[in-house]
Amino acid sequence: MPDRSFRYPLRWHVMDALERGADILWPATFSRMTGWLLAAPAILLVGLLVLGLIQIGDASMHVLDTSTFRMSEAYTLANYADAFTSAVYFKVAWRSLLAAALTTALTLAFAFPYAYAMVRTRSATVRKALLIALFLPFFIGQVVRAYGWLIILGNNGIVNDMLGVVGVEPIRLLFNFPAVIFGLVQYMLPFGVLMLAPALTAIPEETEIAAGSLGASWPRAIWHVILPMARPGLIGAGIVVFTLSLTDFAMPAILGGGSQDFIANAIYDQFFRTADQGLGSALALMLVALGSLIVGAVFTLFGAGTLALGARK
Amino acid sequence: MRYTGKGLTRRGLMRSAMATSGAALVAGMPAGRLLAQDEPEKPSEIIVRAWGGSWVEALKAGVSNPFTEMTGITVRHDLTEDNEIQPKIWAAVAQNRMPPIHVNWDTTTNATKSALRGVTEDLSDLPNLANTTDLAKPVGLDGYPIVNTYGYVYVLAYRPEAFPDGPPQSWRDLLDPRFDGRIALYNDGIGFHFPAQVAGGGSLDDIPENMEPCWDFVREIKALNPLLGEDPDFTAWFQNGEIDVACTISTNALAAQQNGVPIEWTVPQEGCKFDTDGLWVPQGLPENELYWAKQYINFAISQEAQQVWLDGLGLPGVVPGLTPPEGLADDPSYPTEPEDFENLIRISSEVQVQNESEWFSRFKEIMQG
Numbered sequence: 001m002p003d004r005s006f007r008y009p010l011r012w013h014v015m016d017a018l019e020r021g022a023d024i025l026w027p028a029t030f031s032r033m034t035g036w037l038l039a040a041p042a043i044l045l046v047g048l049l050v051l052g053l054i055q056i057g058d059a060s061m062h063v064l065d066t067s068t069f070r071m072s073e074a075y076t077l078a079n080y081a082d083a084f085t086s087a088v089y090f091k092v093a094w095r096s097l098l099a100a101a102l103t104t105a106l107t108l109a110f111a112f113p114y115a116y117a118m119v120r121t122r123s124a125t126v127r128k129a130l131l132i133a134l135f136l137p138f139f140i141g142q143v144v145r146a147y148g149w150l151i152i153l154g155n156n157g158i159v160n161d162m163l164g165v166v167g168v169e170p171i172r173l174l175f176n177f178p179a180v181i182f183g184l185v186q187y188m189l190p191f192g193v194l195m196l197a198p199a200l201t202a203i204p205e206e207t208e209i210a211a212g213s214l215g216a217s218w219p220r221a222i223w224h225v226i227l228p229m230a231r232p233g234l235i236g237a238g239i240v241v242f243t244l245s246l247t248d249f250a251m252p253a254i255l256g257g258g259s260q261d262f263i264a265n266a267i268y269d270q271f272f273r274t275a276d277q278g279l280g281s282a283l284a285l286m287l288v289a290l291g292s293l294i295v296g297a298v299f300t301l302f303g304a305g306t307l308a309l310g311a312r313k
Numbered sequence: 314m315r316y317t318g319k320g321l322t323r324r325g326l327m328r329s330a331m332a333t334s335g336a337a338l339v340a341g342m343p344a345g346r347l348l349a350q351d352e353p354e355k356p357s358e359i360i361v362r363a364w365g366g367s368w369v370e371a372l373k374a375g376v377s378n379p380f381t382e383m384t385g386i387t388v389r390h391d392l393t394e395d396n397e398i399q400p401k402i403w404a405a406v407a408q409n410r411m412p413p414i415h416v417n418w419d420t421t422t423n424a425t426k427s428a429l430r431g432v433t434e435d436l437s438d439l440p441n442l443a444n445t446t447d448l449a450k451p452v453g454l455d456g457y458p459i460v461n462t463y464g465y466v467y468v469l470a471y472r473p474e475a476f477p478d479g480p481p482q483s484w485r486d487l488l489d490p491r492f493d494g495r496i497a498l499y500n501d502g503i504g505f506h507f508p509a510q511v512a513g514g515g516s517l518d519d520i521p522e523n524m525e526p527c528w529d530f531v532r533e534i535k536a537l538n539p540l541l542g543e544d545p546d547f548t549a550w551f552q553n554g555e556i557d558v559a560c561t562i563s564t565n566a567l568a569a570q571q572n573g574v575p576i577e578w579t580v581p582q583e584g585c586k587f588d589t590d591g592l593w594v595p596q597g598l599p600e601n602e603l604y605w606a607k608q609y610i611n612f613a614i615s616q617e618a619q620q621v622w623l624d625g626l627g628l629p630g631v632v633p634g635l636t637p638p639e640g641l642a643d644d645p646s647y648p649t650e651p652e653d654f655e656n657l658i659r660i661s662s663e664v665q666v667q668n669e670s671e672w673f674s675r676f677k678e679i680m681q682g
Contacts, residue, residue, distance in 0.1 A: 064670070066429075067429065068431070086674070086678070150549075150553075154553045170554075174555075175540055257542070259539075259540075259680050269673070272394075272397050272400065273673060274669060275396075275400070
């Protein structure tokens with residue numbers, strides 16, 4: 001005789017109810033479409049972006065009529081011609097690319113030892129301290145951090161005050177290209193470390209011990225063993241830092257003194273200063289194309305690194 | 314040109330209501346006694362876009378607070394930059410949405426773009442316009458899509474310590490190598506083009522056909538690595554000892570001086586640009602809110618409001634008989650008589666608007682090079 005005192009746990013009832021509800025909302029006959037259902041949010045997000053790009057693409061093919069401040073009806077590639085033939089946009093694009101490359105190289109150079117120390121340290125206190133130091137800047141926005149550097153590096157700032165103590169005249173540390181790079185590297189460092197840390201965690205410490213037991217010094221083990229194994233992390237971090245730097249607006253605007261514009265600043269100028277949405281849109285699309293081409297080339301040559309999320313190249 | 318897409322009936326109603334209500338408003342009647350029968354329903358607040366710092370404080374003291382006292386309508390100030398609110402208004406009008414603000418305090422050049430685009434309401438029925446000078450009328454536009462509210466000068470502001478022999482006499486004095494990295498200009502070059510045209514050996518009559526003398530002088534200045542920024546940057550740079558000279562609006566120099574920054578200003582022999590700011594109302598407001606937005610502007614061009622508002626800004630208004638702020642009566646940045654304008658350069662907004670993009674591009678080309 002069955003035991004009638006037996007009762008299913010409550011959570012089983014809850015799960016059964018949820019399953020019945022799911023059956024009503026998404027019947028088993030739809031199961032072949034489940035993959036699409038899961039992909040729907042991503043499709044929606046990408047779809048919205050594509051719609052926006054189509055609108056920007058459309059706007060980019062109309063020139064501004066300064067007698068009415070409306071876009072012309074006729075379609076034309078004049079905005080692209082202006083952008084390609086303008087010395088100022090070439091200069092600004094070249095500066096953006098150079099700055100993004102330098103920022104990526106410097107950020108990775110600083111981020112690797114930081115992430116390595118954070119992953120390998122045996123002291124929980126040191127690890128926590130490094131994590132806190134890493135995350136603290138996230139609570140301070142980019143603009144505020146840039147203004148912080150204005151205070152620290154200004155003619156009357158702390159650095160020049162300290163130089164004054166040893167008899168050095170105030171030096172102009174701000175409003176030039178190196179100041180922009182400095183601000184960008186400081187801003188990008190947490191991104192670099194956070195992208196690198198999982199890749200370094202995945203490298204067993206035993207590999208270093210093995211390299212040492214075979215006679216490799218620690219620097220040689222880092223160079224020949226850890227760095228190659230950390231390549232996916234370096235590529236992932238590099239792509240994130242490069243794309244963020246390439247499209248940055250605030251650092252060149254605040255630390256550049258007005259003469260170190262990036263492409264994003266030029267786009268802002270067209271949209272908001274001269275009200276030329278056509279040229280602004282053309283520049284925006286060219287920035288998207290430039291970034292996509294470079295990232296595509298990196299993916300092709302070196303793979304997507306940790307951004308591939310374990311997928312084979 | 315189209316300043317309003319609404320019917321004449323409403324315009325007629327507005328005009329008749331304003332003709333009677335305007336005088337009452339300016340006379341400072343208490344809110345409860347203002348046209349109890351004719352006035353449209355009052356909104357709880359109106360939103361006025363303004364520049365921050367001393368600019369908005371002066372507007373509050375001279376216009377917004379008295380307006381609230383008289384009408385009971387709260388005035389909220391939106392400090393979005395003028396060039397950033399512009400596309401938002403344009404988009405709202407294009408999409409038949411309610412605009413984000415009721416009144417836009419704008420440069421006349423920027424406002425002219427909106428007028429040419431046809432997104433501004435007609436303000437020609439404001440009763441207080443009858444008491445204003447020609448400065449209130451936007452040049453090159455039909456009617457009053459904008460009401461200019463005061464004029465201002467892009468002066469040469471300087472640190473007296475950097476000029477021990479007295480104020481600079483010419484814009485060319487800035488070419489001294491000791492000012493390398495110590496000059497500041499607006500990042501779009503605004504205010505500097507026209508004196509640069511003269512300093513570069515050109516003529517104002519050649520604007521806009523031949524601006525090469527201007528660009529030549531800008532190149533000479535570029536060799537001295539000037540800083541490029543906005544109003545707040547100039548104050549900060551003067552305060553932090555980053556610059557010795559700047560081409561900036563006299564109000565900013567005055568505000569910096571009042572905040573203890575050692576700064577003076579002058580109009581060099583080549584002259585300085587004189588321009589105006591104004592107020593305008595975007596299309597798409599409900600009728601009652603449009604009425605009160607126009608009342609706000611009508612009050613802003615009353616003598617009572619102008620006196621207090623422009624005392625705060627240190628600028629000459631558009632109503633005769635204003636008393637200059639202390640110390641500015643004979644100042645070149647406070648022109649009131651015809652002879653005061655002899656050394657000031659005024660180019661029509663129409664010319665500026667149509668060539669701004671080209672000038673901006675040339676200026677950037679030099680400065681980013």
